[in-house]
Amino acid sequence: MIFDDIIHSIAEGESEDTIDLCKQALAQGYSATSILEKGLIIGINMIAEKYRSEKVNVPEVLMATNSMHAGLSVIEPILTSPTKKGLGKIVLGTVAGDLHDIGLGIVKTMAMTTGAKVIDLGVNVSPKKFASAVRKEKPNILMISALLTTTMSVMKDVIDELEAQGLRHGIKIIVGGAPITDAFAKEIGADYTFEDAFEFRNFLKENLSKLLPSKRDGS
Numbered sequence: 001m002i003f004d005d006i007i008h009s010i011a012e013g014e015s016e017d018t019i020d021l022c023k024q025a026l027a028q029g030y031s032a033t034s035i036l037e038k039g040l041i042i043g044i045n046m047i048a049e050k051y052r053s054e055k056v057n058v059p060e061v062l063m064a065t066n067s068m069h070a071g072l073s074v075i076e077p078i079l080t081s082p083t084k085k086g087l088g089k090i091v092l093g094t095v096a097g098d099l100h101d102i103g104l105g106i107v108k109t110m111a112m113t114t115g116a117k118v119i120d121l122g123v124n125v126s127p128k129k130f131a132s133a134v135r136k137e138k139p140n141i142l143m144i145s146a147l148l149t150t151t152m153s154v155m156k157d158v159i160d161e162l163e164a165q166g167l168r169h170g171i172k173i174i175v176g177g178a179p180i181t182d183a184f185a186k187e188i189g190a191d192y193t194f195e196d197a198f199e200f201r202n203f204l205k206e207n208l209s210k211l212l213p214s215k216r217d218g219s
Helices: 002-011 015-027 032-052 057-077 104-112 126-136 150-165 180-188 197-211
Strands: 089-093 115-120 141-145 172-176
Touching: 002 032, 002 057, 002 115, 015 032, 015 057, 032 057, 032 197, 057 150, 089 150, 089 180, 104 115, 104 141, 115 172, 126 141, 126 150, 141 150, 150 172, 150 180, 172 180, 172 197
Parallel strands: 089 115, 089 141, 141 172
Antiparallel strands: none
16 A cells, blocks of 8 residues: 555655655545555654664664655645744754654644644754744744753753743743653643644644734733
């Protein structure tokens, strides 16, 4: 089945193959959502799991991630809703010292499917850069990602920086990544964490409008 081929192309880091296969899947009548969920997400999750168990190395992970992004470039224009005014703004990025964006592209796409405006800061983002983006963009949600246990502590540094600059109030902070637990999220003062991109998307669909300030609040 073509989804198996997409999964294999991501595992092998074959970006061109992934692009071609995603185009083929669309031409065969498969929806962009099914390609995302049954192909790209499964493919990158398999690589992430192998990385956690040290069965693949960093170059292989980066090639797989590039392949996933190549696939996303094909389906993203179809998958994402047009940004709707008043439907919220999300800033996301991976913390300083962490150069991995496994899953971040998928989370970004999931967020865009809700119609929210998404500002992607990329990887290796310092606490001050996160704070600067919050000050400039005034998002409803800040998403902070870390894949490594060695960079988890930087998430608290980001939240501390927001507190120090008086930017913490009025923003919901979501932390995510392989090593992140509910207990850790609570410990550092984050509002939410989710096990996977699907759980995050469902949360947004149910709660994004509730997180927006009402007009009576002067917004």
